[in-house]
Amino acid sequence: MADAAAKLSLEGVASGYGAINIITELSLAVKAGEIFALMGKNGMGKTTLLKTILGLIGLRAGAIAVDGRSIAGASPASLIASGIAYGPQEQALFQDLSIKDNLRLALRSDRELDNGLDHVYGHFPFMKERLAQKAGTLSGGEQKMLILARALMLKPKLLLLDEISEGLQPSVVTRIANALKDERQKNGTTILLVEQNLDFALGIADRWAVLKLGRIDDEGDVAPEARQKILEHLKI
């Protein structure tokens, strides 16, 4: 079933907490080098899905494959070592640690530190001067950029981002969008965005899907008519 060209494919996936299945029978394929936007309202299972892919929550049914190989049961540590990176939404930084230590924690060895830092400075030059600053003292926008920077430290092949644009000013959203486009262009990174910010998501994604009650409700290519269609799904 797995699409040969798919970087990430999910087939009939179910997962959740305790007695509850948040995700039920979810199938999805993200092609290599693609930016894919997964939209949906709160509580529809977007974060649960990312955590399931990364092995932080156990897979209860179905199959998940990266590059066509099943990753069921793999530990988060081994998945990250194989080139997956994750930018969580909530409590995503060590507030009491410096920018530098937060970035170091993406690595398993300090030998990769200089390369990683150089790579990150390319996207966000401001970090170079402020390595010793505590993450908790950064502004909201800077914190989000740090979350993204940390995820990019190892130049991942597959990047999972949870609401990276949440609560940000348009100028910061633009910087993050540029960094993502740039990263994809240079390194061919596959990016799965979980988003509620429609403008941001449609601005950079190739394809989209809407998640509702733990399943994919609708999906399609990013095209002019997509906006209205998604708004119908997200309507309030």
Place this chain on the structure above:
Amino acid sequence: MAERRPSSFNFRALILAGLAVLALLLVLFGPMFLDRFTLNVLTRSMIYAMLAITVDLLWGFTGVLTFGQAAFFGIGAYAAAMILTHMGASPGLIALAFALAIIVPMLVGLVVGWLSFSYKATPLYATVISLVLPIVTTQVVFSGGQWTGSSSGLVGYGTLPFGLVGFFRLAGVCLLVLTVAAWFFVRSDAGKLLVAIRDNEVRCAYLGLNPQRLKIALTTVLAGVAGLAGFLFANSSGVVAPEITGFVFGTELVIWTALGGRGTIIGPVMGTIGIDYLSANLSGELPFLWNLVIGTLFVAMIILLPNGLAALVAKFLPARRGAGAMRLTNLAAAGAQVTAPEEAALLSVKDLGKTYGSLKVLEGLDFDIRPGELVSLVGPNGAGKTSLMRCLSDGTEISSGVVRVAGQEINGRTPNEIVALGVGRKFQVASVFESLAVADCLRLALAARHRPSPVTRESDLALPTAALDILRLTGLDHMLERPVADLSHGLKQSLELAMVVALEPRLILLDEPTAGLTKTERTTIGGILQKLTRELGIAAIVVEHDLDFVRTISSRVVVLHQGRLVLDGTVDAVANSELVKTIYSGGAHG
């Protein structure tokens, strides 16, 4: 045989009744064939078994790991021995010794309970105190000079004039009475409170019960029981020594209880008698090896079989079933449940703020809610919805501002006090008692107002009409004896809702009541909510993400964003608001 299956409950009760009679016979006629050594050891073992029951009630049933029962035992024993040594052993003084051996430990127990169980104290803290108590007690005994006999203890005082055989029978009868009493208590409606506290203390508080006070009362009473055992010990052994007050003895009690099987009554009794008796026989020949075996068994048991040998035995007994059917009846409405005549606000929130350290999660919230209103609370993740619910149901969470329920300020009040004002809270993840049956959960919802029986499990369950309706709509009324752990997620949500409604609240707070439910289940819950508010005049606040669902149930929507109230209006006004659209498409900031 297929037609009338004999109730296996009765079979089980029959076994236990048989055991009790057998035990009584052993106690009465044992002295005729047991030698002196055995009688001596068994007398001690049976007294220790009484202590094991108290440890088990605290730890196995209520979930409070305690090493302190040894101290209460020691205090009781010393209180008796000191009277008998320094004042004499006339009948009057023996009676005094008996009274003090129970009263003094109870007073100490009251203080220890008050120290151990405060609102928001961690479970570990009670264990910490239970470690300090025996250490302090032992040191006090050591520094007591001739009053306590210091390190050599007290010996040679006058005792009850019973002799070896008499004490054996006395200890046996006391143990038997305590065992039977405890056995009935833990199966009674009041006894279910212990398991409820172990399972879910938060839910107990939100049913209007005061778990802290219950645990203090339990500690006090069981300290008295331990003191009684101490009195028996001081009399039957004729000697008290500092070791019996100590921490190491306290850990031994826990080990015996664990090996026998925590959470059962028979297990710890058998465990204690068995191990203490074997120890006395074997430790002469292979003292260290025996302790090594016990230690190893204990470690293995904790890891692999946390419920002890009794759990293993129970597997081979027929499953326990309810005795007869539980009958649902209609509880006469306590107060007149009519829509409030005046339009006074039931809930009034003024300038409410909540901070965690320097982080402001709620700021300057103002709104009122009148009886019969169904208000939906919406907002993106992190908007402060759950924090608001917490502030409305737990006054100690409020950082600034004033919240009033029916005119009474709730700032600083604990959840059980706020429940008494008529506020019921349903949590996002169904908060019920996993180890109990459906009927027990429902009865606990009434326990704050109708004192449950400490002896029997009643077969009538009288609930308010609204709660009965929920049970009938969801089919829970046919599952009253079903263990909660076996219910589906949706049924657990419905059960929790029924429990909250059984409190007969005036205001009900619901945090995502439909999360993870099927479409049918959502519709059922929606219908119930509408009935509660429209027909019974209960006010409700519902946190809900799904605006389609909100539209079908709600009269009014309040929108939170970044800790502030940004909109308060009808469903349509909110749905058409540009601001809300921006918030939900991610553009809003500041």
Place this chain on the structure above:
Amino acid sequence: MIVLLDIVTTAAILFVVASGLLAIFGVLKIINFAHGAWLTLGGYCAVVTTALGLNPWTALPLAFVAGALLGAITEMVIVRPLYRRPLDAILATWGLGIVIGQLITLWFGRDVQFTPNLLSGTVDLFGASYSIYRLFTIAAALIIGCAFAFLLEGTRLGLSTRAVIMNETLARALGIDVARVRLITFMIGTGLTGLAGVLLTPLTSVDPNMGVGWLIGAFMLVMVAGSSFAALAFACLIFGGAQVMVSTFVSPILGGITVAVLCALVLRVSPKGFSRG
């Protein structure tokens, strides 16, 4: 002045004894109730080195290695299944303590063993003579404290460890091998406790129960200190000081329970103890 020295050296000894327990509790949130057994194990390492005719100081590395190895087995077999049942972990490690104590008894007998003093003699200070070894414990406490500070602040392992302490979920999501961090922490904690056992030998007699008496004091100090070594040092000074004062001016027996009682009261007033700084 002598009282002041007593206070500082008592605090130093308490710090040495409790630091291994703190390392484990800080990261794993598990209380190693076999802590006393590891102290005893350390004491018997000193006995063994003496019997082998080795330099008494070689007992230190021996105890560290023995303690850490036994710690590795314990973490994998006993503690790992119980992370979600912290109260049961207390019981299981207490049971382990009994087992270790009985094994030592079977091997060495229950008699008191004597070990040569690591440093003997006294030094004249403020017009009175004072034990050199007690002064040395101050140095030992400082070395252990600084070693921990360096390990936590200056190494990669320390960074991962701090990440696990601060936010275990996030640490896992960044690919940190939390199980490995726990194992290494447990080994360091138990190794250090073995070492502390050796350091105790000149101060107490060595017998199969030598560690049990220290367990409660160390446990209470750790409860108050939370996961901070600075808070532990502070708690040792305050409560160790109180212990010396009570022992000197009131009664040595009551002095023995000062630490436990004061810690319990502090925890009642402020459930987080000194850990918020």
